Structure formats: C-alpha cells, structure tokens
Amino acid sequence: MTKKKLFILVVAIVVIVPVVFLLLNRPKHPTSPVTEETLDSLEVIEIPEPELxxxxxxxxxxxxxxxxxxxxxxxxxxxxxxxxxxxxxxxxxxxxxxxxxxxxxxxxxxxxxxxxxxxxxxxxxxxxxxxxxxxxxxxxxxxxxxxxxKEIRNELKTAAGVINSSLWVTMTEHDINPLLAIELSEIFAWTVDFFGIEKGDNFKVYYDELYVDSVSIGIGKIHSAVFHHRGKDYYAFNYIEDSLAHFFDEEGQSLRKAFLKAPLKFSRISSRFSNSRLHPVLKIRRPHHGIDYAAPTGTPVYALGDGRVIARAYQKRGGGNYIKIKHNSVYTTVYMHLHGFAKGITKGSHVRQGQLIGYVGSTGLSTGPHLDFRVFKNGKPVDPLRIDAPPVNPVKEENMEAFKSFIQPLKEQLDAIPLPSAEKK
Incomplete structure (x- = not known):
C-alpha cells in the first residue's frame, strides 16, 4: 500500500468513526403513539365553506x-x-x-x-x-x-292569537303569515263556523313555514292545532294512517265531516235562518229557511258535500240562477241567486265535496250580491248552521293506542303555548 492510500484511509477512519459514534449515542426522545386523545389535542384548521x-x-x-x-x-x-x-x-x-x-x-x-x-x-x-x-x-x-x-328550508314554528274581528286580521296583528289563516280554515272547515267567529275565539298551532334564501314562500306541514270556538276546544292532529295523512281530534275522530260548514269562503252572514223575516224587496214578513252569505259578485261557491245535481235552472221571481244537490237519502242543498254556473255543472252531474259549482250573484229577487244557501233534511228545511254531520274515517281501533301515544306530546305542546293579548299591537 502506498503512503498516499494509507494517508487517505487514516483520514477516513478519523472522520467516520466519530460521526458513527455520535449517531449511535444521540439522545433518544420518547415517541407518543397516535390516539384519539392526541388527535384531539392537535390544532384543527377549518377551511370555510365557499359562499355559493x-x-x-x-x-x-x-x-x-x-x-x-x-x-x-x-x-x-x-x-x-x-x-x-x-x-x-x-x-x-x-x-x-x-x-x-x-x-x-x-x-x-x-x-x-x-x-x-x-x-x-x-x-x-x-x-x-x-x-x-x-x-x-x-x-x-x-x-x-x-x-x-333552490334549497327549501323548513322552519318549525308556533303561532297563537286571540280574535278581535277576523282570523285574517288577527294573523297580521301578530306578525303571523296570513296564509296560515287559509290553512286553518281548511283544516277546521267541518268543525268551526268561520262565518260565525266570535270575539275572544282563539287558536294555537304548530306548523312548518317554508323559506328560500331567508324569504318565506308559504306554509308547509301543519303538525297540530287547536281552535277555541264558542267555548269549546277543537283539536287537530296530523296523523298518518294507511300511508295517508289526515287530521283527527283527540278522540281519533276525523275532522273531515260529511259536509263543509259553509259553501263559500271569506264572507259574512247578512241574514240567518228564520220563520218570520222581513223580506228586503217585498217588505213583508215571510219565512227565510236559509242563510244569506253576503259576498262580491263572482265569489266562488262550492258543493257542501258529495252528491248529484238534481236541478240547475233559473227562477225569475225568486232564487234566480240556482243549483240543487241531493247528497244522500236525507240531505239536499240549494244554492240561489248565482251569477253563473261552473263549467261542467249540469243536471244529473255528480259533484265532490268542495268542488266549484257556481259564483255569487244577484239574480232573481235580490237587492245585492249574495248566496242564499238552504239545506233540507228529509224534505224539510233546517238551519244550515245547526247541521251536525257525523265524522268519517276515524282512527282504526287497532291503531288507537299508537295514535294516543303520538298525539300526547303534541297536545301538551299546544296547551303550553301562551296566548297573546287580544289587544291590537
């Protein structure tokens, strides 16, 4: 081996040996295993969602x-x-x-x-x-x-109000979406006389309001409601039976009755059922076996219940344009002074409850636009406001226990909603 090679070898040994020694003897730091605890202690940097x-x-x-x-x-x-x-x-x-x-x-x-x-x-x-x-x-x-x-967002809400004049006005007074008035009038159409609402009547309701971009676009599902009318509480619970949602009271009776409470919406009663009424045109006293609903010309009129049209005619010195519907072997209804008839309504045609049949008018012996509505039971006139039509489709007996369990918390929630003051804001 030459002196040069020997010198290089010695230098290499002098340099490498200390380095290896230091590597082998460097202080060792304990390592921690990765666990849920150590992960929780780490700082998490959240990346914000982009605004869309x-x-x-x-x-x-x-x-x-x-x-x-x-x-x-x-x-x-x-x-x-x-x-x-x-x-x-x-x-x-x-x-x-x-x-x-x-x-x-x-x-x-x-x-x-x-x-x-x-x-x-x-x-x-x-x-x-x-x-x-x-x-x-x-x-x-x-x-x-x-x-x-756009994404539609459901927001669960409660609403309550004491009525001073009308349901619609009460909604606006308490900053409630007035469309809720229409929903409630549909739900309680068979149990509450919305043309006879009295001061002090009140309501409570659990419902979904629909929003898009923080703007309300309407009323969603009504979960439960109670309407206090003429001293009585009428409950409504949205319950699914046989894959269909219906409104039932606390006893499991359907709120859908055989007849609507009235054949038109948002009006007032100008004359009630009477055996001796002063006729506004003839100026003589005679029976008025019906209810007069004052409403603007053209207001839609709906069939009170399922039935068959047995008359669609004009009576010059009396009811003007009128429709008579036979609902069953017991009940017949008559709609008088109509401005006109709905398309497809002819003698012999079948109609469904709530179907449009005509429009309010002032034909015949009339002083102004109104609907003269009459009900006959077994051929005899009866007060339409006193009809107590039986409910249909109650909760099935085998589902009653489940129904009771379902409505109990809803009823407790409704009862716990405080009523606001009846005074205007």
Missing amino acids: LYGLPVDSFQIEESKVKRNQFLADIFLKAGVDYPTINTIVEKIKPVFDVRKIKVGNPYTLFYGTDSLKQLKHFVYAIDNTDYIVVSLEDSIRAYRDV
Whole structure:
C-alpha cells in the first residue's frame, strides 16, 4: 500500500468513526403513539365553506344582479353583456328543452357571472323563474343550459292569537303569515263556523313555514292545532294512517265531516235562518229557511258535500240562477241567486265535496250580491248552521293506542303555548 492510500484511509477512519459514534449515542426522545386523545389535542384548521349563489362560488366571479325590464328579451340581456349573435342563437337552442324563453316575465330577477380578469367575459347567466326554480346558462368551455331548484328550508314554528274581528286580521296583528289563516280554515272547515267567529275565539298551532334564501314562500306541514270556538276546544292532529295523512281530534275522530260548514269562503252572514223575516224587496214578513252569505259578485261557491245535481235552472221571481244537490237519502242543498254556473255543472252531474259549482250573484229577487244557501233534511228545511254531520274515517281501533301515544306530546305542546293579548299591537 502506498503512503498516499494509507494517508487517505487514516483520514477516513478519523472522520467516520466519530460521526458513527455520535449517531449511535444521540439522545433518544420518547415517541407518543397516535390516539384519539392526541388527535384531539392537535390544532384543527377549518377551511370555510365557499359562499355559493345558485351553486356557483361567489368569490370566483364578478357578479351583477338585475331584473327583467319591460319589452326586454333574452337576446337584449346577452347583447348588453357582450355576447355575440351566433352565441345567443346557440344559447336559445340549448335553453329550449328546459325553458320557454317567451315566458320570461317583467320584474323577475336575473344574475350575470363575469370572469374576474380585465376582459370581464360572461361565464354564467341565471334567470329566476320563481321563488324556487331557476335556469342556468353556462358559457365556460362549451355552452350548456339546465334547470335547478333552490334549497327549501323548513322552519318549525308556533303561532297563537286571540280574535278581535277576523282570523285574517288577527294573523297580521301578530306578525303571523296570513296564509296560515287559509290553512286553518281548511283544516277546521267541518268543525268551526268561520262565518260565525266570535270575539275572544282563539287558536294555537304548530306548523312548518317554508323559506328560500331567508324569504318565506308559504306554509308547509301543519303538525297540530287547536281552535277555541264558542267555548269549546277543537283539536287537530296530523296523523298518518294507511300511508295517508289526515287530521283527527283527540278522540281519533276525523275532522273531515260529511259536509263543509259553509259553501263559500271569506264572507259574512247578512241574514240567518228564520220563520218570520222581513223580506228586503217585498217588505213583508215571510219565512227565510236559509242563510244569506253576503259576498262580491263572482265569489266562488262550492258543493257542501258529495252528491248529484238534481236541478240547475233559473227562477225569475225568486232564487234566480240556482243549483240543487241531493247528497244522500236525507240531505239536499240549494244554492240561489248565482251569477253563473261552473263549467261542467249540469243536471244529473255528480259533484265532490268542495268542488266549484257556481259564483255569487244577484239574480232573481235580490237587492245585492249574495248566496242564499238552504239545506233540507228529509224534505224539510233546517238551519244550515245547526247541521251536525257525523265524522268519517276515524282512527282504526287497532291503531288507537299508537295514535294516543303520538298525539300526547303534541297536545301538551299546544296547551303550553301562551296566548297573546287580544289587544291590537
């Protein structure tokens, strides 16, 4: 071995040996196994969800919002946004399968999504058809169009009110969606006389209100309600039996009765059932075996129950245009002074409960628009407001225990809702 090689070997040994020694004898730090506890102690950095508008990330675009103006067409909007005619023609063809562009309405909102660079090219166009549905035209890469629906959010709410004048007014007084009045009038149509609402009557209700973008779009499911009318509480519980939802009272009796309480909505009683009434035209006293509901001409009139039309005619010196419906072997109803008849209503036709049959008018011997409504039981006139039609389709006996368990917490919740003051806000 030459002296040079020997020198290199000695140097290598001098350098490497200390390094190996240090590596073998370096202080060892204890390691901790990864457990749920150690994971919990680690700092978690949460990445915020991107803000979306019509499913598109807001921070990725320059956004302009506007509304369709009078005499403005789809082509006008795209031309103003810098889109050329050939592209507009392609857009129209792409939209056709999902929306008729001729149905664009004045005042409906639309949104333009531009790129963030200096070119400001249109990337997406969105037209809102209504509160929930919208059309998206995407111009990125290739042109495509599709229809989508905004997320509808259910918010569980309670409402209560004491009536001063009308159910509708009470709703507005207590900042309750007035559409709830319509829902309650439908639910309790067979048990509460909404034309005879008295001061002090009250209601409590659990329901869902529907929201899109924090804006209410209507009333959803009514879970339970109670209406206090003329000293009595009428409960309604939304219960599913045989895969169908119905409203039942606390005893499991259906709130759907054989007859509606009244054949029209939102009116007032101008004359009640009487054996001696001063006739407003003839000025003589004679029996008035019906109920007069004052309402504007054209107000819809509905069949009180299922039945067959046995008369549809005109009586010049009496009831004017009138319809007579035979419901069963016991009951017959008559609707008089009609302005006209609903389409398809002829003698012999069958009608369903709540079906439109005609419109309030002032034909015949009448001083103004109203419906003269009469009920005959076994051929004899009876007071329509005193009909106590039996309920139909009660909860089945084998389901009664489950029904009782289902409604118990709902009833407790309803009873616990405080009634607001009857005074106006």
